[in-house]
Amino acid sequence: MNHIQNKLSRVLILLSSSIVILTSAQQKDTIKNEKKIEEVKITRSAVKFKNGKIIVSPSSTATGEANNTWEFIKNSGYADASEEGTIKIKQKYTTVYINDRKLRLSGLELKNYLESIPSKLIKNIEVIGTPDSSYSADEQAIIKINLINSSIEGLKLSIGSVLGFTKKMNMSQNLNLNYKSKKFEINTLLSGSHTNILTEVNSQREFRTNIWDITQEQDIKRSSNIYSFLVNYYANKKNKLSLYAEYNPANTQSKLYADNGLPILERISRKDSIFKYNSAFKDVGKSTNLQLNYKFENDSATQKLNVQIEYLNTNKKTNNSFKNYYYQAPEFIDGNQIDDVSSRSINMYIGNLNYTIQTKKLGIWSAGGRISYSDVNNPINITVNNLVSQESIQNYSEEQYALFLEGQKEFGKTYVRLGMRYESNITNFFDNNLKSNSFKIDGFYPNVLVQHNFSDDFQIESSYKKALIRPDYFLLNQLRRKNSDDSMLYTSGNINLRPQIEHEVDLSFYYKTQMLSVGMNYSPNYISTLIVKRGDYLVQEYNNFRLMTLYASLALNKVFKDKYIIKNYFNINYLPIIEYEGFEKGRTSLAVNNRTVLGIVLKNGYAAEASYSFSTDFYDGFFKHGATNNLSITIQKKIPHLNLTTYVIVSDLLRGQKNYDEAIYPIVYKNSSYSDTRGIKLGLYWTFGNQKLKEIKKDESLTNDLKNRNKK
Template identity: 25%
Template sequence: MKKSYYTILLSLLPFIALSQQQRAYKIIGTIADSADQKVVPYATITAVKLPEKSIKKQLAAQADGTFDMPIDSAGEYLLTISALGYRTVSKNVLVEGGHYFNDLGIVPINTNSIELKPVTITAYKPLVKVESDKLVYSVESDLEAKTSNGLEVIKKVPTLVVRPDEKIQVNGSTNVKIYINGRTSSMATKNLGDFLQNTPASLIKSIEVISKPGAKFDAEGTGAIINIVMRKKPIGYSCSLSSSVSFSSSPYARNGLNFTTAFGRFGASINILNKSYYPEEIYDRNIYRENYGDDDQKYTNGVGKVHNRWVMLVPNIDISYDIDTLNLINLSLNSAYNRSKDRYSANVGIENTNNLLQHSYSYNSSYLDLEKELNGSISYQNISKKDKRKILTLSYQIDHLPMELRNEMDIDSIKDYKSAKQISRNNESWTEHTFQVDYTLPLCSKGEVETGSKYISREDRSSSHILDYQYSTNQFVENTGMNNDFSYKQGILAAYLTYSLKIDRLSFKLGLRAEDSKVSCVFTSANTTGFNNSVKELVPSTSISYQLTEGQNLGLSYTKKIKRPSVWHLNPYVDKSDPNNFHSGNPSIKAEHFHSLELSYGSFGQFGNFSISLDYMRSNDGIEQEIKQVDAGTILTTFDNIAKVQNWISSASLMLKIGKDIRLQLSSSVNYNDLENKNTTARGLGYDISSDIEYRIVNGLKFSVSGFYLQEAKSLQSKTSALYYTNFTLKKEFLQKRLIVSLLYSNAFWKHKNTSYEVFDDTFYQVTKEVRQGYLYGFRISYSFGKLENEIKKVVRVINNDDIKGKGK
């Protein structure tokens, strides 16, 4: 390991030496009120190089009004200073060679009541804005975003943590919904890291973090919402191509294309993503089980390997048309093709209490999962001519997901065990139609009402058939007693009303949502009965935000949320395709109800930010796995409403800019879980910590190091081992920042990575261990070209459906 450290340090020495040769110029000063000479905190200062009028630097003054702005080169600059309640001021500054420090002293600015001569430079928005129910990060105000992708820029958003495995956490939880321009996206939801890497940050306007979604959003879900707002795309065209390859146990490749164009009243954007393992991923999977009540079959050991081959293709297109300046139509089409095939081969031995082998067999299975998803939506938006804050939106969305699942199992006896062969086939089709209307009505200059209604119609049709091998006839015969054919229908009618108001430094939003849900399930196969249920819900929410200073906010929110069980949780059919692990749903379980209270504080400035939050969540009917032992060699997993769930979460994040070349980000969360049902209790701590350090060696060359460690809290009947990652990345820009090449080295200190998953009750204990190759290395190349000028509009109110726990299978 010491050799690895020395190698890394020696490789960086030439870059560090080169960076020390380049000394930056500085412009320093203090912003003060021209009337009483009191300092003005957090003013925005922008440096524009003359005569080409290109923006070279932008930052915010400190709380004491001082600023320290590094400048790369000598020359004449136009400095503009803007602050809330003051007129924008411009000042010419001459930075001469050899004079590295340019002290402007006290820079006076005037309040709005004093007229100033108009200036030609526009004030730029602050990077972070906090509203009553959300935090907004302005990507278009981030000068570094022009050469970044979406994944790199989202790391800068306060309260967000991007793990090295590209999952996103908000306040310690990965239970996050992703929206694009206010609507759900199949590409972003299922493949967020890939989607963000394939999206140039220059196309993103802002990123909104809603840690506690209110009544406007579906009542389901206890997690946060991240809404990625794309920029109004200019007239002309822009194209970005990217490709990356990683090498571990097998090559892993992903490729992307992002194309945007507009002409006249039309605009369109196309995004295509492809990724695959080639030829396949290979890793070890070993299973150990101890049965407490059976001395003859006391211990079971299985040693095997998994071979996984996987390919995915996700194209989508978004089209907009301006009927006129007040009326707009958006059309979106998304598709996803996903094919994965797992092969698992193992030798299994069963021993008695004296560790003498009683039974043994070889187990081989092949599992194919094929999904072809199609999603489409159309939205119409009307903006009032008299008051442009009045917005009416009509939307329709359809989701169709056909799935084909096939599992082939072969058990070959080695010692005193019954041989068996089985083929299981499942064809399933999920269809969802959504109709929605939204209306925004301003009541005064600082208050507004939002209201709307939605109807969702869902249908899931499934047909499962089992074929058993008959050794007497040497052929497969259908086992009709294990067939599972059903039709599941759900209808949800919802309406919401929210009222928001801002009074000086105080902002608040109140909301109420009503939902009426009806479910029916009809089984056409034998030995299974259908079920029906109907539930009406009222879901209140409130959020309050108080601005302590220009860059500091205090927030308090309360939300009620529900999680409806999906057909996967409700279907009573017992799936016995795996002879050691049965699965069954529970038609009697009900929706979960969670009450959540959050207190948060944030301090945001140009040189960094700090945020901390405390969250308490409670439920008396949470849905949890219930694991039972059927016999000495088989366990059954089903679901039930446990009696009580309490969860306390404390999370904090810190981002600092050290000088002009170093960005440091640290975050951590600690959660205490208290789970209880009639038979079992589970109490314990879970925690995570992550870090990310980025160093700009020279212009156009960056080096970053990131790490992550996670230990989840123990559940009622399960426990997961810790996850840990490290990443080293070197990024270089070429051809006027159009070509970007990145080198990646992950998990450099581990040849192999071990993970384990434990399940248990009073009658048995089982642990599944997997061993994968640890280190991973690779590269990424992206190239962009094209020129854009004017803007395409986007509908601001669209459909979001996220009301199901574990949607589908």
């Protein structure tokens, strides 16, 4: 993995050197042929509310060119993104699409991936709180990232690089090449990032009849890369063919050191366990994605056909190697050497078809279907002192069939969308003894959305959606294993996990660029986790809860004089129902999250942005979660005649991004930690090339005049 990272870094260094040599010779032609870079302006048109979508473009922020895609989503003002890589829209877990390609990533993997893509490549994002029936039933909310299709012909190259300093050094770099002719468009992205974060943890754990106070330190290194290639072929105005290929290797390594205290006389006399713990964790994997798209659109755009074929392969290998050192007077002695090795292999084949027809009387109708097949292999081998201790071989295969029908129509100022989706899932499971088990999940999943426009500035929207969320295959494996991030916690899946059914109701008010949403999510079998005592150990297990969430989200987005911007995204939610069989619920309280973004465009190409977020203490019935805060500042400088943007980012100035969890049911479990993300990042984004504008943009005022004449 390191040699790939080094090669990519060398390539970028060589390219940067070449650019410096070529720039002096080509600078005049480049400036002549490039579109003129104007002073940054923040305009209200950068945000639109349309038919259940909130469309946000990078021009809605002062420092859009300094951000990556993750930062852009986080500071968009209409989504809640945590430092742990979780994205929520109106308290619903969110799936991310790039164009028409679904990202099958979550948590820090998703965050690392999106941090590798500069927001400079984004045309806009669509924030979709209630997805239509063309999306899978398990997708509660969606952020669709639409990348820029070049409107100019020729060759264009962009280079970005970021160097960060915390207690450890972090770096990332990306290279984007775009070539466009009359028939073809080719877009490549090479991107890599390397992060090194030191995490300090203090915890208390119940173990046997004792309570252990444990201090541990974890040094985590993560590397991720993207190598992607997109070809668009425009046969004519009606037909477009696209081929996308991506290779994404990733590498995570961590070393964990834990110590539960000194061997003082009092502890020795009561024969208390005293230990030190070391572990080395490696997670090395790669994924390959191929996608073929065919789009047809007739001259009047009243009929559209989209056919998509996709193949996804993911291979990961994890090795968690650990050892305990127990105290036996007068010294520590070695415990057992344990190695936990697992592989995760997924092959997925997907076919999608979507046909849309637009009529004057009946509105717009869409119909389509989906067929997919996947097989999953998950062998696990645990050895103690190089001897086999536990072994688990679990293989799965799944077939999925789906059909949908949806209609949408505007009745005066009211827009109505009605959709129905049918899904059938057939899963086959094989365990160690080659015993098979099959089960089938099928059902109908409706969604309804109504939006009424009282004026151009004020709309009300209401929606309902039924969702199905299937448990991850890896949550079904019951094998008890040591948690790689904790010296005293084990994890275990649950073969009896049931799929999660969720009913979602939402009412939203939109005024100009402001939004207020209130709603409810209810699930009779919500998939979640709880820590329980099994014998002498604490085990994190997965099971089905009964859960109801009530929420309110408020988004304020105000622009002043095209130079100043204030964004505020406020969330509050409450759990009136949270039940887990066999455990008595404790206290529940309101959970409050808030993010404020202040931006200003200064003279001479300077812009600045400050982002401050906080969450309050809250109780969810089983755990108390501690408050957090994060303050980051970005300063950007544009140099138009060089097509260069430079920037400085200072993160977590208040050292407030801490994590605290404490069980409030009858068990001793406390965990407080801080992953040191404080630091300074220095970055640049440089664009150059020889592209010529082929399309003349119509003057908006002239277009409006023509429309008014036609009305007369």
